[in-house]
Amino acid sequence: MRENGRVTSATRQPGTPAAPKLSTSLEQGTTTGPPPRLIATDLDGTLLRDDKSVSPRTVAALAAAEEAGIEVFFVTGRPARWMNVVSDHVHGHGLAICGNGAAVVDLHGGPGSHRFVKVRELARENALTTVRLLREAAPGTVFAVEQTYGFHQEPDYPKLHMEIPDNLLPAEALLAPDGPDADQPVLKILAYHPDLDPDAFLTLARLAIGEHANVTRSSPSALLEVSGPGVSKASTLELCCAERGISPEEVVAFGDMPNDVEMLTWAGRSYAMGNAHPAVVAAASGRTVANNEDGVAVVIERLLADRP
Structure with missing residues (x-):
């Protein structure tokens, strides 16, 4: 971080x-x-x-x-x-x-x-590790990426926010060193699961991700917000x-x-x-x-x- x-x-x-x-x-x-x-x-x-x-x-x-x-x-x-x-x-x-x-x-x-x-910022390496660990722990999780100015999401990520995403790509491509807006800091990634209970998803994600990132939630749906470690x-x-x-x-x-x-x-x-x-x-x-x-x-x- x-x-x-x-x-x-x-x-x-x-x-x-x-x-x-x-x-x-x-x-x-x-x-x-x-x-x-x-x-x-x-x-x-x-x-x-x-x-x-x-x-x-x-x-x-x-x-x-x-x-x-x-x-x-x-x-x-x-x-x-x-x-x-x-x-x-x-x-x-x-x-x-x-x-x-x-x-x-x-x-x-x-x-x-x-x-x-x-x-x-959330270091891209930590963000990519988080995506991998959550995909393994909770199959079906889809992601979006918040940057200082840009907003990007995966094609299957639902319409939960106020805006049209700048790019529709897999999270791994969005977070790659040469991905969209690679010069902008990543502020957080959003992880959504269509079926899990919101609090259960939060507990599962915290156990899976450990010290790689900080995970919380503020939505009534199973939508997690992932920031840098300690942020x-x-x-x-x-x-x-x-x-x-x-x-x-x-x-x-x-x-x-x-x-x-x-x-x-x-x-x-x-x-x-x-x-x-x-x-x-x-x-x-x-x-x-x-x-x-x-x-x-x-x-x-x-x-x-x-x-x-």
Whole structure:
């Protein structure tokens, strides 16, 4: 695994309602502790509603947090080019950790001017080894490849994403040294199985792949996301916080799926959404209401109200 902190070219492409009262089952966690200096929030199923919108209440809460001097990080499995959904609605607040930690992107310039500030790529050798091991462990697995700008997939990979792939080739050809966009870093590979239970597929893949890569999932289907060894939302967030002199105790994190578990465990305060996967509920120190009920905004409002 190599890390590259270089700056690269840009990626392609009012009123706040009253806070709902949390139900007794969700009144967990506390806003006490060191004043927060950074908010780290997942997007899909967490900050975003199910229709992929950001509510006016959430926009206002994020703006109020930044006005109070709290930095906002979006921490997502999405590739950088899918970040317009956030910057379109929240006016370019903050930085985004994309691809489950594979890249850090500055959103402050707004749509069309995002820039990479850190890239933690998946070495092609590791990616090819992962493909081989998963084909052996789970026959029928099909793959897609995410790069800084490109997206490629195998011919049998289903239409799961927002875009038409740049190339349709076997994964071995996509990841070859002379494959498409060979000059671009590979951020992650996606592995899909049409029949396996999602959590069972994740367990199987982690056993098969071992230390060659980091494997997680955020989709309700049997779709795995494979990054470089040691690359995760948590590890990249930890790097970014260390650069800013921010301790885990000064971080408040939100998430809903297994790819959020390490981040929620690392952060001093963390909240599972009301719609969260059971593993996320077990990992978080608190719980809020569901994404469709503005669970992130509910907590931010309480945090700001409790500040001295």
